[in-house]
Amino acid sequence: MGLEVIGLTVRVRDKIVLRRVSLNVDYGTVHVVMGPNGSGKSSLAYAIMGREGYEVLEGDIRVDGESILNLETHERALKGIYLGMQDPPAIPGVRLSTLLIASTNKRMGVSELTKIANPKVVKSAHRIASEIGLSAELLQREVNVGFSGGERKRGELLQAIILEPKIAILDEPDSGLDIDGIRKVASYIGSLRDSGRAVMLITHYARMLHFIKPDTVTVLIGGEVVARGGPELAFEVEEIGYEGVRRKYGSQSTQTVNT
Ligand SMILES: Nc1ncnc2c1ncn2[C@@H]1O[C@H](COP(=O)(O)OP(=O)(O)O)[C@@H](O)[C@H]1O
Ligand SMILES: [Mg+2]
Numbered sequence: 001m002g003l004e005v006i007g008l009t010v011r012v013r014d015k016i017v018l019r020r021v022s023l024n025v026d027y028g029t030v031h032v033v034m035g036p037n038g039s040g041k042s043s044l045a046y047a048i049m050g051r052e053g054y055e056v057l058e059g060d061i062r063v064d065g066e067s068i069l070n071l072e073t074h075e076r077a078l079k080g081i082y083l084g085m086q087d088p089p090a091i092p093g094v095r096l097s098t099l100l101i102a103s104t105n106k107r108m109g110v111s112e113l114t115k116i117a118n119p120k121v122v123k124s125a126h127r128i129a130s131e132i133g134l135s136a137e138l139l140q141r142e143v144n145v146g147f148s149g150g151e152r153k154r155g156e157l158l159q160a161i162i163l164e165p166k167i168a169i170l171d172e173p174d175s176g177l178d179i180d181g182i183r184k185v186a187s188y189i190g191s192l193r194d195s196g197r198a199v200m201l202i203t204h205y206a207r208m209l210h211f212i213k214p215d216t217v218t219v220l221i222g223g224e225v226v227a228r229g230g231p232e233l234a235f236e237v238e239e240i241g242y243e244g245v246r247r248k249y250g251s252q253s254t255q256t257v258n259t
Contacts (some may be wrong), residue, residue, distance in 0.1 A: 001064050002026040002198040003048070003081070003167045008059035010040075010047045017043040018223045020059065023216075025167065025198040030189065030212060032201045032234060035220035036242045041202045042086050044220070045169050049073050049083045063167065078107070080166030084156035084173055086202075091143035096155060099143050100125050100162050107163065121162060128161050129154075132184055149176030157185055160192065168192055169200040174208045186211035206238040219245055226250050 003025040010018040017040045025031040035041050047054045048061055050073045060067050063079050071079070091099070102113040104121045129139055134154045144152050153173055160168045170189065174182050190212050192199050201214065209231065217233040219226050221242055227233060227249035237245055 002029075003200065004060075004062040004065075005044070005048065006060045006062065008044075008047065008061065009057045010043060011055045011057055012043060012053055016057075016223060017054075018047065021220070021223070021225055022059075023218050023225070023228075025200045026215075027166070027198045028193060028196045029215035030193050030199040030201055031216045031218065032203065032209065032214040033218050033220055034203060034206070034234060034237055036204060039220045039242075040223040041204070041220055042171055043223075045083055045085075045171050045200075045202060048076075048169060049081065050076050082160050082163055082165035082168050084153075084160050084168070084170040086171040086175070088144055088152050088156050090145045090147075092145055094143050095140055096143050096158075097122070097125065097139040100139075100159065103159070103163055125158065125162055128188075129158055132157060132188060133181060134158060150178075150181060153177060153185070154181070157188060161188060164195075165197065167198045167200070169202070171202045172204070173201070174203060174205065182208055183211050206234040209234045219249075221246050221250075 005021060005023050008018055008021045009016065021044060023031060033041055033044065043054060047056060050071060056069060061069055063081065068076050068079060098114055101117045101121060104118060105113050110116065125139060126136055129136065132154050134151065138151060144155065147155060153176055157173055160170065173185050173189070177185060186208050189199060189201060213231050214234065216228065217231065218228045219233065219237060226246055240248070
């Protein structure tokens with residue numbers, strides 16, 4: 001149980017960005033998706049969230065065995081899927097604290113989204129923000145407006161922790177972070193796993209994986225799965241590069257789709 005992506009082919013405009021991609025992310029595990037720039041990693045995340053423009057041509061996406069393909073993005077979020085975006089957008093006019101309060105209230109079925117702040121949420125937001133190196137002042141600022149790259153990524157992680165999603169998809173959460181930041185973020189990703197969540201961790205470097213041991217690693221190149229393995233595969237990528245991995249394992253892949 002958890003997230004299942006089954007034979008997924010996705011088109012964006014007139015381009016096929018994913019071809020028959022299959023992967024599972026079970027609860028209590030971290031599944032790392034690696035690949036060079038432009039290999040379709042973010043497209044996979046967007047397709048799972050149902051982002052407009054990412055058209056599923058074939059295959060299925062299931063949560064706990066049930067297809068979510070017909071659900072709107074906000075309905076998928078209410079099913080417990082969270083996406084920490086690679087480049088999270090700014091939301092002028094909405095404070096980060098308000099976003100956290102409204103989204104946790106929505107999840108708990110409170111109808112007045114922003115009037116009442118759950119004190120437990122406020123307290124843990126402050127605690128976790130300080131632990132991951134976000135200043136309390138930032139919580140009062142408009143979401144991502146004028147945030148540095150690192151602050152945006154930390155803000156996404158903060159939401160991923162506070163919202164307690166069943167399935168957390170984190171798209172390059174290490175980008176723009178220094179080594180201490182990476183270590184901290186990795187440790188929080190580990191705690192998401194330890195609390196039973198299914199984590200899909202998208203990255204193109206193995207550097208974060210020195211601090212968090214993935215359960216499964218999938219390598220995506222050109223929109224196709226070319227290799228799958230355990231943590232050792234990530235370090236092989238680091239050693240021989242994506243081109244090397246493609247040469248070594250690519251022939252095993254028989255996934256082709258005529259478009
Ligand atoms: N909205 C879009 N419009 C046009 N092309 C897109 C769009 N989204 C993704 N693509 C294309 O799909 C391919 C995969 O992109 P992406 O999923 O962002 O890769 P990655 O995250 O692995 O770097 C790229 O060639 C990219 O240009
Ligand atoms: Mg990307």
